[in-house]
Structures are given as structure tokens and as C-alpha cells.
Amino acid sequence: MSGVHGTRGDGSAITDEAVEAMADEAEQGYDVEAIQRRRGGRPPLGSSAASVESVRLDPELKRALLLRAAEERISVSEAIRRAIGAYVQAG
Numbered sequence: 001m002s003g004v005h006g007t008r009g010d011g012s013a014i015t016d017e018a019v020e021a022m023a024d025e026a027e028q029g030y031d032v033e034a035i036q037r038r039r040g041g042r043p044p045l046g047s048s049a050a051s052v053e054s055v056r057l058d059p060e061l062k063r064a065l066l067l068r069a070a071e072e073r074i075s076v077s078e079a080i081r082r083a084i085g086a087y088v089q090a091g
Helices: 016-028 032-037 059-072 076-090
Strands: 004-007 013-015
Touching: 013 016, 059 076
Parallel strands: none
Antiparallel strands: 004 013
16 A cells, blocks of 8 residues: 655655655665765855854744834844844944
8 A cells, every 4th residue: 555655855755665765765775975075055154153042032022023024025043133133234
């Protein structure tokens, strides 16, 4: 009995047959050095790796942030970075 186990990033189905093919490929082994050489991921924000900080926002501030970011067509993260940048420069 064939089943679907979700979808790939491109929207195509992950079927039992696709799982078998991936398992066969994995059993043959991978070139670890080739995988490590792959480029990708998020681009750096500055001169070195960025850190992730966590903040607590009250619901009203979070809503205002979401609305402002949507209005400017930027991510919430970008809105926060801009706000912190302005705060630091003002000091």
C-alpha cells in the first residue's frame, strides 16, 4: 500500500517509493567533504556570524510591530534590527 509522507520544498509528494530511493542513496554513503563545501543558508548580517537574541513583547507592542513591518514590507526581524540600530545610534 503506497502512502504519502508529506511534501518536498517544491510541493511534490514524498511517496513510499521516494523514501525507498532516499534510503538506498543513504545506504551507499555520502561524500561528507562535498556536503561541507556546499554554500547556502542565510547570508551574514555583518563581519561574522550573527547571534539570536530573545525578547518578551507585550501583545500590544507585538501587534504594532507586526503591523509596522507589514506596512513597510519587511520582516519582523528586520524591523527589530532597524529599531535597535536607531536606538544605539541615538545614544
